[in-house]
Amino acid sequence: MKSKLPIGLQNLREMRTQGYVYIDKTAHVARLAEEGKYYFLARPRRFGKSLLVDTLAEAFAGSRELFEGLYLEQHWDWSRKYPVLRFDFGSGVLRFREELDKRIGVQLAEQARQRGLVLEREGIASRFEELVLRLAEATGQPVVLLIDEYDKPILDNLSEPERARAMREGLRNFYSAIKSLDPHLKFVLLTGVSKFSKVSLFSGLNNLKDVTLDPRTATVCGYTHAELINSFADYLDGVDLEEVRRWYNGYNFLGEPVYNPFDILLYLDNREFKPYWFETGTPTFLIEQLRARHIHLPTLEGLWLEEELLGRFDVDSIEPETLLFQTGYLTIQERIWEFDTYRYRLGYPNREVRVSLPRAVLNRYVPDIMAKERTRDRIGHALKQDDPAALEPAFQTFFASIPHNWYRRNNLAGYEGYWASLVYCLFAALGVETRAEEASHQGQVDLVIEYQGRIWLLEFKLAEADDGQRALDQIKTRGYHLRYIGQPVTLIGMDFSREQRNLVGFSWERIEETPTTAQP
Known part of the structure; x- marks a missing residue:
């Protein structure tokens, strides 16, 4: 039985x-x-x-x-x-x-x-x-x-x-x-x-x-992959274990990574990939802390913290990065001994958090659910059709849907990172491969989108000139695209206005062939 x-x-x-x-x-x-x-x-x-x-x-x-x-x-x-x-x-x-x-x-x-x-x-x-x-x-x-x-x-x-x-x-x-x-x-x-x-x-x-x-x-709570296979063998017929691992595994407490039991049990019962754990708690306070400290989601992937900050927390000294780790939205990816202390590189534990946290941020910034859904559909269609030009009206409509009174008590429109964060969230919420601030030999590009073997490189600038060319030129001048030899690459530049609080410049260029002599 x-x-x-x-x-x-x-x-x-x-x-x-x-x-x-x-x-x-x-x-x-x-x-x-x-x-x-x-x-x-x-x-x-x-x-x-x-x-x-x-x-x-x-x-x-x-x-x-x-x-x-x-x-x-x-x-x-x-x-x-x-x-x-x-x-x-x-x-x-x-x-x-x-x-x-x-x-x-x-x-x-x-x-x-x-x-x-x-x-x-x-x-x-x-x-x-x-x-x-x-x-x-x-x-x-x-x-x-x-x-x-x-x-x-x-x-x-x-x-x-x-x-x-x-x-x-x-x-x-x-x-x-x-x-x-x-x-x-x-x-x-x-x-x-x-x-x-x-x-x-x-x-x-x-x-x-x-x-x-x-x-x-490290494994006193949660399930290891071996425990999942051995203890739930009767429930694993037809289950794509690698997809289960990608969705729910990855919590690291300096030992073998573990699954959240709540996710696994509900997945095995329903056989549908959903953010079961994430949906049981809304990180509204965390999102407000990120906003107040001008900390944006693209910077959290690969974040380094010293041991003291990783474990320090009190009502009178709340560090959003520490709280994100302790509450499970970030986990340990790497630990090194440096300058007489341990340092930890953090990142999202799995696909559930990687997709759900950006969605929660968007929900906080844009209360208009239909506006988010329309933007999501338009960006998704642009990706499927490999049509970067369709991004311009989609983003303009999206940013216009953010209530103006939202900016009343902050100056986020004056920060380049604010725009980069929201664009990042829109792509990440789709579940596509989204990498922020990817380094090359001459700097780092703001955003990399990889979908169906194609690469889109996005660079953002805070400017009043409505041509988008300055951001695009930076990608080309610094050769951010040269590491993707042999792959279809599209370069996209975006200019945002702090006054208009919207996208005011947009340009793109397709790189058909990448020089084979370039160095990554």
């Missing part, structure tokens, strides 16, 4: 007792329990963090029957059972500190009630301490503490900094009790999306080990 797909399940007991597919990650559980006590793990949303927490809870609680046939069955001391406290901030959206305090209070009271305890102290931190102490005393065993989505109340309020700070203070009040409880704790794990600084949230908890980018835990 075919196993069932665990769509939406985060409960180990239900998966193991009702015949759902379960990928054995319990070797990670054994190693974590053996090698340390305090852990922190960050992963993007819907990556299986809650199932990991549930697996740890069942193991420490001594539920041996759930691990039959798994690694942990023979690699765990089942003679001892530990009391487990679980706190979860993943459900709902909290907007006020009072709501957060109430949520914590309810979870404390409920866990005490389940064990026949009545908490007598006042204040959240004090009641938390009381629960741990009385539970350890009653059972004679130290307590296992598991906190899932520890940062969600803050992340949900980043667009309102004062609310986010209030949530941070409320959580810090709760987490501050952990250090003093050390003699009574067996194991501690906090999971979330972002890595907030220890100073802002975990003052004094200096022994919290961050395993987010530890190669040994």
